[in-house]
Amino acid sequence: MDFAELVKTARTIRRFDESKPLIERDMMALVDMVRLVPCGANAQTLRYKIILDKSERGRLFPNLAWAGALKDWDGPAEGERPTGYIIILSEKNMGLDTGIAAQTIQLAAADMGIGTCMMGAIQRDKIKEVFSIPENMQVHLVLALGRPVETVVIEPMPESGAFSYWRSEDGVHHVPKRALEDILL
Ligand SMILES: Cc1cc2nc3c(=O)[nH]c(=O)nc-3n(C[C@H](O)[C@H](O)[C@H](O)COP(=O)(O)O)c2cc1C
Numbered sequence: 001m002d003f004a005e006l007v008k009t010a011r012t013i014r015r016f017d018e019s020k021p022l023i024e025r026d027m028m029a030l031v032d033m034v035r036l037v038p039c040g041a042n043a044q045t046l047r048y049k050i051i052l053d054k055s056e057r058g059r060l061f062p063n064l065a066w067a068g069a070l071k072d073w074d075g076p077a078e079g080e081r082p083t084g085y086i087i088i089l090s091e092k093n094m095g096l097d098t099g100i101a102a103q104t105i106q107l108a109a110a111d112m113g114i115g116t117c118m119m120g121a122i123q124r125d126k127i128k129e130v131f132s133i134p135e136n137m138q139v140h141l142v143l144a145l146g147r148p149v150e151t152v153v154i155e156p157m158p159e160s161g162a163f164s165y166w167r168s169e170d171g172v173h174h175v176p177k178r179a180l181e182d183i184l185l
Contacts, residue, residue, distance in 0.1 A: 001111065008154065010107050011175060013115025014067055015080040016146025022084035024052060026112060027145075030086065030105050037104045039097040046094060046101055046140075049131065051085040059130050060085055064142060065121035069164040082117070082144035087127065089137045098140040105143055115148035157182070 001009065027050045034048070051060055061082075066075030076082070086105060088098050106116040119142040127139050152173045157163065165175040 006107055006111055010110035010116070011152040011154070011173075012117050013146075013148040013150060013152065014117050014144075014173070015076050015148070015150040016082050016115060017149045018079050018081055018083055018146070020083070020147040022052065022114065022145060022147075024050075026114065027052060027084055027086065029112070030108055033108050034101045034104050037100050039100065040094070045090040045092060046097055047089045047137065049087040049089065049133070051087065051131075052083070056131075057082065057085065060127065060142070063123040063126045063130070064119050064144065066117075067165075068121065070167055073167070080149060081146070083146040085145065086143040087131075087139060088141045088143070089133065089139050091136050091138070093138060094140065102141055102143060109145055113147065114145055115150075117144040118142075119144055 031048045031050065034046075035044075039046070051057055061075075064075070067073055088101055090097075102118050106118065109116045122139065122142050124139040127133070127142070128135075128137070133139065150171065150173055152175060155174045155176045157176045157178045163176060165173060167173050
């Protein structure tokens, strides 16, 4: 896949095939890659917690909020839930570093046929409690991962400017993106 195609492919995925679980080698490869990304002062303060075990996945899931714009959907049903997670943490709030790391993982995952949903609408305190994360660490982002079972299509931005994504009756997820001329100043 060339890079432009990879960027197009690396859409947010929220439904996964639980019968094709991720394996530790995939997750380690993703975190190993993210070791090399740029970060402020090269301080490398981010830490990554990999969650693969089924019961641990089950304890993380209730602390995530899925697709706020899909009002009548409570998130993936059993059988379509993520089969792995990477939690991004650090001692300080490293917003920019987190974004660079998360997008690198999402692109690398897409290249491996793995779908990702970055999740910021999460119950950080509960997640810390459930996984006994040290008091001095902050939970920044959860990346939900798995083998995709949903189709996502990029759409032109409607004239109304409404940027919410939507799902059509056939289950396809549609995500509007602004045109090039609309983002250039
Ligand atoms: C920082 C960040 C936090 C996000 N948090 C959530 C979330 O908590 N739950 C969710 O379902 N999607 C979440 N998303 C996914 C966005 O809704 C998604 O990126 C957006 O709809 C555009 O779709 P696309 O990624 O396919 O371009 C998040 C994305 C980013 C970048």
